[in-house]
Amino acid sequence: MREVGKSFGGLQVLEGISFSLTEGSITGLIGPNGAGKSTLVNLIGGADRPNRGEIYFHSLRVDHLPVWRIARLGLVRTFQVTRIFNDLTLRENIRLAGWTGGLRGRKLETEVDGIMQLCELETKAGVPGRDLSLPEQKRLQLARALALKPKLLLLDEVMAGLNPAELDRAIQILRVLRDRGVTMLVIEHLMRVIMGISDRVLVLHQGSLIADGPPEQVVGLSRVQEAYLGRRYVQNRETAAANGSGGVSGC
Amino acid sequence: MSKRVNYALFAVVVLAALLLPLTSNDYLIQVATGIAMYAALASSWNLIGGLTGYPSFGNVAFFGLGAVLAAALSVNLHWPYIDAALAAVLGSGLFGLVLGLPLLRLRGHYFSIATLALAEATMAVVTNVNFLGGGQGFSLPLLGSGKIFYYLMLGIAVLAAAGTYLIINSHFGNILLAIKSDELAAQSVGVNTVLAKSTAFALSAVLGAMVGVVYALWQSYIDPPTVFDPGITVFMLVMTLMGGAGTVAGPVLGAVIIGVLTQLAMSFSKNASSLLLGLGIMAVVLFLPRGILGVHRPAKGGERRGARPLRG
Numbered sequence: 369m370r371e372v373g374k375s376f377g378g379l380q381v382l383e384g385i386s387f388s389l390t391e392g393s394i395t396g397l398i399g400p401n402g403a404g405k406s407t408l409v410n411l412i413g414g415a416d417r418p419n420r421g422e423i424y425f426h427s428l429r430v431d432h433l434p435v436w437r438i439a440r441l442g443l444v445r446t447f448q449v450t451r452i453f454n455d456l457t458l459r460e461n462i463r464l465a466g467w468t469g470g471l472r473g474r475k476l477e478t479e480v481d482g483i484m485q486l487c488e489l490e491t492k493a494g495v496p497g498r499d500l501s502l503p504e505q506k507r508l509q510l511a512r513a514l515a516l517k518p519k520l521l522l523l524d525e526v527m528a529g530l531n532p533a534e535l536d537r538a539i540q541i542l543r544v545l546r547d548r549g550v551t552m553l554v555i556e557h558l559m560r561v562i563m564g565i566s567d568r569v570l571v572l573h574q575g576s577l578i579a580d581g582p583p584e585q586v587v588g589l590s591r592v593q594e595a596y597l598g599r600r601y602v603q604n605r606e607t608a609a610a611n612g613s614g615g616v617s618g619c
Numbered sequence: 620m621s622k623r624v625n626y627a628l629f630a631v632v633v634l635a636a637l638l639l640p641l642t643s644n645d646y647l648i649q650v651a652t653g654i655a656m657y658a659a660l661a662s663s664w665n666l667i668g669g670l671t672g673y674p675s676f677g678n679v680a681f682f683g684l685g686a687v688l689a690a691a692l693s694v695n696l697h698w699p700y701i702d703a704a705l706a707a708v709l710g711s712g713l714f715g716l717v718l719g720l721p722l723l724r725l726r727g728h729y730f731s732i733a734t735l736a737l738a739e740a741t742m743a744v745v746t747n748v749n750f751l752g753g754g755q756g757f758s759l760p761l762l763g764s765g766k767i768f769y770y771l772m773l774g775i776a777v778l779a780a781a782g783t784y785l786i787i788n789s790h791f792g793n794i795l796l797a798i799k800s801d802e803l804a805a806q807s808v809g810v811n812t813v814l815a816k817s818t819a820f821a822l823s824a825v826l827g828a829m830v831g832v833v834y835a836l837w838q839s840y841i842d843p844p845t846v847f848d849p850g851i852t853v854f855m856l857v858m859t860l861m862g863g864a865g866t867v868a869g870p871v872l873g874a875v876i877i878g879v880l881t882q883l884a885m886s887f888s889k890n891a892s893s894l895l896l897g898l899g900i901m902a903v904v905l906f907l908p909r910g911i912l913g914v915h916r917p918a919k920g921g922e923r924r925g926a927r928p929l930r931g
Contacts, residue, residue: 415803434813435806444807451804455796455865464793468809497800512808 381407382575385421389520394542394552396566396583398559400595403572405555406448409524412553413445414438425520440468442519446526448555450505454498458489458508461497465515479515486541487511503534510541520551527561539565563587571595629780632871636773640766648765652837654878655772656830657854661862661870662779663826664855669864670783670792671819672799673723676852677734678827680741683846684711685828686835687745690757695750700759704832708825715824719817726802735849742847756842759835768837775829776871782826784867795819796865857896861903863912872911 382404389395399405410416412423414435423431425443439445453461462483466476484490487507492500500508506526513521527538535558542552542565556562562569562583569586571579573595579586586592639651660682668674688707692698698706722733745751786792794815797805806812835841855870858877863869877899884891903910 413807415807434811435803436809436811439807439809447804447807451801451807453797453800453804455800456793460793461797464790464797464805464810465808467790516809 380575382411382418385572385577387570387577387580389551389553390567391519391551392546392549393567394546394554394565396562396569397553397555397572398557398562398569399572403595404575405572406524408572409445409522409553409555412443412522436468439516442517443522444513444516444518444520445522446509446513446524448524448528450502450509452497452500452505452508452512454496457494457496458500458504459484459493461508462511462515465512469516471515483511483514486514486544488537503530506530507538507541510538514545518550520553521545523552523554523556525555525557527556527558535561559587628868633777640769645765648769650878650882652765652769652772654874655769655776656834657858657878658871658874659772659776659779659830660827660851660855661858661874662776662783663823663830664852665783665859665864665866665870666786666795666819666823666826667816668856669859669866669869670786670795670799671816673816673820674727674731674856675734675820675823676731676849676856677736677738678823678855679847679849679851680734680738681711681715681824681827682831682834682851683738683745683843684714684741685831686841686846687751687757687831687843688828689832690759690835690841691751694752694757694759700836707832708828711828711831712821712825716817716821719820720813723813723816723820735852738847738849738852742843745847746843752842754843756840756845757835759839759841761839762836765837768833771833772830772837775826775833778829779826780867780871782822783870786822787865787867791815791818799865854896857900857903860910861899861907863910866910866912869910869912876911 385408397405397408407416411418411431414430414433414437418431421431422429425438425441428441430438430441430443433441453464456464459480462480463476466479466483471479481490484493487510489504489507489511492504497505497508506529510523510526523542527535530538539561542554546552546565554562554566566583568581569579569583570577571586571589571592573592578595579589579592636651636655640648642648660678663681664675664678667678685707688710689700689703692703692706693700696703718737722730722737725733746754786795794805794810797808797810798812798815802812831846834846838845854877858873859870860873861869861876862871862873877896880895880899881892884895907913
């Protein structure tokens, strides 16, 4: 991703965003509300077009391809607000993705079964999308994305609203996926999740990337703390630290 | 209902319909022909409006174009009617496919209004092109008894219902339902939604044109205001919504109910049928938002969709 920028009318939402993802890694994307995280996912997934800059997937430029073509390349996303097919059953939801992913016949059914098992959705196979609970819908979104055999998975807050037990299961699923070699960009507000699974963390603040590095290092940066907690809070803390109590260090 | 019950019901209805001409009551056959015609038209509307969720207000354009093209080719170029009919159906399907590409970029009310304009524009063009009959229309040779047209309309209606059944139970049907549920989500699982929607629109056009082709011969006289009457689209829409949009039997059921009720009302007064149609629309909207066949499905999720928070 090179120098990508996006504005809506006069509002500059993203500016000069450049980064690349390492294959097989999990990258966390964090930032306060309104930082531009979902916009970034929309740009990569093709739901929105950048005003400036270029987005590449492997060596192919994707920022002007239609959404469905990007999905078929293996660059698959989920949505922050769940978007499932209400009129289709859970199984049909997943099967549809598997079909466009190129699977047919028995292979398709086996794959769908495997994914339902991984996401612990087997018991709900015949339930229409509209009748699934929110956690089930969230897992279905993930399952549907997996049926496309993703190479890069963009997960936009797939864990928001889950209880701690559900959260642990979701994290478990992501670990399994990483072991299978799926690259992931995970947007999440829950620091526990981000710290637990990310190999690398990107921090977005007011449309710019302000930090990039291993999770432990990034949360220690004062500019990241400022973005979340406010400049004065961090300054006060640093003053306190300089006055002898030690511990927190600036950048 | 199980599959076997559905098949049996389908067989009984078709058999009863096939045996109806034994009554040799001309009035009855004429009414039944009209009902079969609307069952086919409503089924064609159901493909784009019911399954795909794109409420078209212009489907009469395909019906009218089918009728006019077939008449023009047979009267002006002296083609055998069967050839003219085939060309008219293909032409209308192509028309639907090509116009679907820009029109289906619009959603909801915008799509409805654009399709309404499409039908009116098609009528305006036909009225001003002499080859297509202009404002005069066409007289076609009278042909055979009413029974032939009854069987033809019935055949198209059965074809439309069977086609809808096959589509609903196919991968293509799932794609259309996915587009209706959430188009962006459908794209993000790799569905080429533009192609799928345009195909549905073209199939709808083909069925509509088939009915138009038979209608022209049945009436033996057609002119633009009759075959491009926007009221025909309204009938397709109301019948489908009343019976159950997105179902196989819904459009047929709606056509039978409204067809019979209109005939009954007509026997009192000519205007009574319009009044009845208006009341019917209101009743469907208020009490049966999912149609008669849609009531057994839980309405859950409908509210959730309305209350869905903004994305972003």
